Amino acid sequence: MSSPEQTLSIIKPDAVERNLSEKIKSIFTKNNLKILESKKLHISKDEAAEFYKVHQSKPFYDQLCNYLSSGPIEVLILEGVNAVLKNRDLMGATDPKNAEEGTIRKLYGVSIDKNSVHGSDSIKNAKVEIDFFFNK
Numbered sequence: 001m002s003s004p005e006q007t008l009s010i011i012k013p014d015a016v017e018r019n020l021s022e023k024i025k026s027i028f029t030k031n032n033l034k035i036l037e038s039k040k041l042h043i044s045k046d047e048a049a050e051f052y053k054v055h056q057s058k059p060f061y062d063q064l065c066n067y068l069s070s071g072p073i074e075v076l077i078l079e080g081v082n083a084v085l086k087n088r089d090l091m092g093a094t095d096p097k098n099a100e101e102g103t104i105r106k107l108y109g110v111s112i113d114k115n116s117v118h119g120s121d122s123i124k125n126a127k128v129e130i131d132f133f134f135n136k
Contacts (some may be wrong), residue, residue: 005079005123006079009118011024013071033086039133089103
């Protein structure tokens with residue numbers, strides 16, 4: 001059997017504002033992802049810029065940083081077998097219009113920008129992202 005891995009999930013400002021945190025967390029737990037740690041915080045634009053620096057060459061970078069720092073977020077460490085992939089499957093496509101039925105972004109995403117959740121895209125990035133929020 002595969003050993004469990006960890007990934008980071010962020011419940012973004014639009015979802016926190018609409019009180020969707022518990023609904024989103026229950027989707028993770030129903031799908032065998034254990035929430036190891038969770039905390040609610042409000043990051044600055046500089047912290048958002050640091051977090052998203054892998055995207056700094058992309059045209060949407062500033063918008064992304066402004067949005068992530070626009071209100072409270074909830075950051076979670078999820079653990080389970082194939083946690084990175086499972087979380088990405090549960091989130092759905094970046095654009096909620098293209099996300100599959102039943103995915104978090106299809107259910108709760110407002111737009112490609114306000115898509116309710118972030119999830120690490122690899123085991124390597126998961127470690128970096130978890131360290132960013134939980135090991136400072």
